[in-house]
Amino acid sequence: MLNIDFLNNDYEGGKTAAEKVEEAISIDILTGVLKPGSRIIEDRLCEKYHMSRTPLRQIIQKIAANGLIQLIPNRGAFVIGITERDVEDYFYIRSLLYPQCVKWAIQRITEEEYSMLEETFYFMEFYTATGDMDKMHRINSGFDAIIYNACHNLQLERALLKYDFIIKYVNYGIIYPHNYLTTVLEEHRAIFNAFRDKNPDAGYEAAQIHAYKSMLRRK
Amino acid sequence: MLNIDFLNNDYEGGKTAAEKVEEAISIDILTGVLKPGSRIIEDRLCEKYHMSRTPLRQIIQKIAANGLIQLIPNRGAFVIGITERDVEDYFYIRSLLYPQCVKWAIQRITEEEYSMLEETFYFMEFYTATGDMDKMHRINSGFDAIIYNACHNLQLERALLKYDFIIKYVNYGIIYPHNYLTTVLEEHRAIFNAFRDKNPDAGYEAAQIHAYKSMLRRK
DNA sequence: AATGTTAAAATTGTATACAATTTCACGGAG
DNA sequence: CTCCGTGAAATTGTATACAATTTTAACATT
Numbered sequence: 202m203l204n205i206d207f208l209n210n211d212y213e214g215g216k217t218a219a220e221k222v223e224e225a226i227s228i229d230i231l232t233g234v235l236k237p238g239s240r241i242i243e244d245r246l247c248e249k250y251h252m253s254r255t256p257l258r259q260i261i262q263k264i265a266a267n268g269l270i271q272l273i274p275n276r277g278a279f280v281i282g283i284t285e286r287d288v289e290d291y292f293y294i295r296s297l298l299y300p301q302c303v304k305w306a307i308q309r310i311t312e313e314e315y316s317m318l319e320e321t322f323y324f325m326e327f328y329t330a331t332g333d334m335d336k337m338h339r340i341n342s343g344f345d346a347i348i349y350n351a352c353h354n355l356q357l358e359r360a361l362l363k364y365d366f367i368i369k370y371v372n373y374g375i376i377y378p379h380n381y382l383t384t385v386l387e388e389h390r391a392i393f394n395a396f397r398d399k400n401p402d403a404g405y406e407a408a409q410i411h412a413y414k415s416m417l418r419r420k
Numbered sequence: 421m422l423n424i425d426f427l428n429n430d431y432e433g434g435k436t437a438a439e440k441v442e443e444a445i446s447i448d449i450l451t452g453v454l455k456p457g458s459r460i461i462e463d464r465l466c467e468k469y470h471m472s473r474t475p476l477r478q479i480i481q482k483i484a485a486n487g488l489i490q491l492i493p494n495r496g497a498f499v500i501g502i503t504e505r506d507v508e509d510y511f512y513i514r515s516l517l518y519p520q521c522v523k524w525a526i527q528r529i530t531e532e533e534y535s536m537l538e539e540t541f542y543f544m545e546f547y548t549a550t551g552d553m554d555k556m557h558r559i560n561s562g563f564d565a566i567i568y569n570a571c572h573n574l575q576l577e578r579a580l581l582k583y584d585f586i587i588k589y590v591n592y593g594i595i596y597p598h599n600y601l602t603t604v605l606e607e608h609r610a611i612f613n614a615f616r617d618k619n620p621d622a623g624y625e626a627a628q629i630h631a632y633k634s635m636l637r638r639k
Numbered sequence: 640a641a642t643g644t645t646a647a648a649a650t651t652g653t654a655t656a657c658a659a660t661t662t663c664a665c666g667g668a669g
Numbered sequence: 670c671t672c673c674g675t676g677a678a679a680t681t682g683t684a685t686a687c688a689a690t691t692t693t694a695a696c697a698t699t
Contacts, residue, residue, distance in 0.1 A: 217493045219652095242680075253654045255474060258682090259481045266485035268578050274436045275660055275681060281574065290524075290573045297516045305509075354509045355500065356586075359487050360579060367575075438682095461650075472684045477652090494651060494690055 222250045223260045230269045230280055231370035237282025241270065267363060288371050292419065295364045296412035302361060303392060303408035306351040307401040314351045315396065321347060322393045329386045337382055342369075344389060372419065381418075388414060441469045442479045449488045449499050450589035456501025460489065486582060507590050511638065514583045515631035521580060522611060522627035525570040526620045533570045534615065540566060541612045548605045556601055561588075563608060591638065600637075607633060 216224070226246070229235045241261070243254050250257065265272040271279045310318070321344050328336055345365065349358040388411040395404030435443070445465070448454045460480070462473050469476065484491040490498045529537070540563050547555055564584065568577040607630040614623030 244680080254681090255653055255655090259478050262478045262482045263485045266482045268575050277661090277681070287573065287575075291575065294517065294520070294573075294576055294579075297520060298513065301513070301516060354506060354513075356487050356506075356510065356582070357513055360513075364575070463650080473651090474683055474685090496651070496691090 218252075219256055219260055222252070222257070223263055225250070226260065227264055227267070227269055227366070228370050230264075231283065231367060232373055235280045237280050239280050241278040241280065243278075283367065283371060288368065288419075289416075291364045291367055292412075292416040295361065295368070296409070296416055298357060298361055298364075299412045300405045300408040302352045302354075302357055303348060303395070304401045304405040305354065305357075306348045307396055307399060307404045309353045310351040310396065314347060318344070318347045318351070318393065318396060322389065325386060325389060329382045332382060334377070334382070337385075338369075341385065341389070348392075375419070377418075384414075385411075437471075438475055438479055441471070441476075442482055444469070445479065446483055446486070446488055446585070447589050449483075450502065450586060451592055454499045456499050458499050460497040460499065462497075502586065502590060507587065507638075508635075510583045510586055511631075511635040514580065514587070515628070515635055517576060517580055517583075518631045519624045519627040521571045521573075521576055522567060522614070523620045523624040524573065524576075525567045526615055526618060526623045528572045529570040529615065533566060537563070537566045537570070537612065537615060541608065544605060544608060548601045551601060553596070553601070556604075557588075560604065560608070567611075594638070596637075603633075604630075 226235070235241070243257055243261070247254055247257050261270060261272070261278050264270045265278065269281050271281055273279065321340065325337070325340050325344060328340060342365065346362070349361050352358060388407070391407035392404060392411060395401070395407055445454070454460070462476055462480070466473055466476050480489060480491070480497050483489045484497065488500050490500055492498065540559060544556070544559050544563060547559060561584065565581070568580050571577060607626070610626035611623060611630060614620070614626055
């Protein structure tokens with residue numbers, strides 16, 4: 202069932218312990234705490250996260266399947282490096298997929314999902330005024346997550362969530378201009394209006410603009 | 421190191437036992453042997469594949485990370501169904517990503533990778549005449565795999581390989597028209613020529629045409 | 640007949656032990 | 670001094686045991 206708990210600051214998403222460790226390791230890779238190319242010794246991580254090798258190895262398999270770790274049989278797990286060009290590439294790929302996702306979502310969204318999107322957008326409007334950057338990042342992610350889910354294509358949803366996850370942590374520490382929040386709100390408004398009007402092509406265009414500008418903002 | 425062992429009919433890709441089991445389970449899901457929504461009992465699969473639960477659970481985590489299984493904590497693993505519309509969606513997503521991959525690959529391919537691509541293309545020409553459908557599928561996949569690798573973007577490469585994997589097995593048993601091989605060869609030739617001429621835009625266009633026609637051929 | 644309760648069975652989650660393999664340091668041959 | 674062996678240490682791969690949780694099936698209550 203959908204909910205908007207993500208608006209809460211200390212929301213942990215009902216994650217299991219294993220999911221939290223998975224995220225922690227992934228973040229360590231993306232933020233450079235774990236150096237690209239370096240070998241991951243299972244016992245070290247077991248000690249760090251206070252668990253035995255059995256569940257830890259499952260987590261490593263998952264991260265490897267997501268592409269942040271390379272697993273070489275009998276040799277170990279190695280950190281995959283993400284270069285600046287990779288990040289640019291991910292923005293570019295995202296700008297190919299995101300508009301199509303929005304278009305499909307407008308065609309396929311359910312009543313319930315739309316209500317959720319509407320409610321979230323009103324929160325966005327409200328919190329933009331307060332200027333709480335952290336909360337806004339959270340809501341923006343939630344807004345996108347509802348759209349990703351509403352396109353009703355699991356693989357596309359997962360691909361976009363993955364790219365967003367990578368971009369989010371590689372972007373860590375970036376300074377945003379003072380008009381960042383209002384600018385992004387207006388881009389989102391254009392997308393939301395397309396949902397309200399049930400206009401897939403308008404949504405595609407608005408999404409393209411938003412994705413493209415997101416890419417430029419990084420420069 | 422790159423090699424063209426995939427041309428060999430009984431080539432197993434140096435897969436480990438675990439990788440073979442992973443592929444077998446994935447194929448069972450895509451071909452409907454494991455019914456969508458059904459629960460996967462670990463012990464049953466352990467018996468079927470003659471291994472203990474520890475390595476099997478790692479495999480399940482991997483498949484879940486790839487999106488073919490849904491894992492619910494303490495409740496078990498459930499088969500994700502792939503509908504006909506999903507397959508159409510995957511073709512569509514692929515047609516968005518494939519041309520970009522070709523374009524980047526032409527800009528980024530190394531000498532060694534190009535030699536490999538050239539050699540593979542000559543094999544394609546040769547084997548098209550023989551009409552061995554199975555071998556051609558293998559070579560076509562190899563041709564694409566070299567391109568995916570040459571774009572030097574790991575996530576894009578993996579995304580395309582994943583979609584191809586899904587499409588391949590969902591397409592299982594399809595009857596191809598008699599001119600299928602020569603048609604596909606010409607589409608590939610256009611792509612290869614773009615590599616030969618180092619022309620990214622021509623490659624993008626040729627790839628777009630190939631992806632689009634592949635989508636239509638399914639109908 | 641429908642609903643709730645409870646205990647046994649089944650299943651998932653985790654820790655540990657051991658086997659298989661690789662890595663690394665040391666010493667000898669050329 | 671470099672290049673190989675060689676064996677111990679470290680690390681990865683797998684099986685098994687047990688703990689935690691869920692599922693089930695039988696039974697009682699209304």
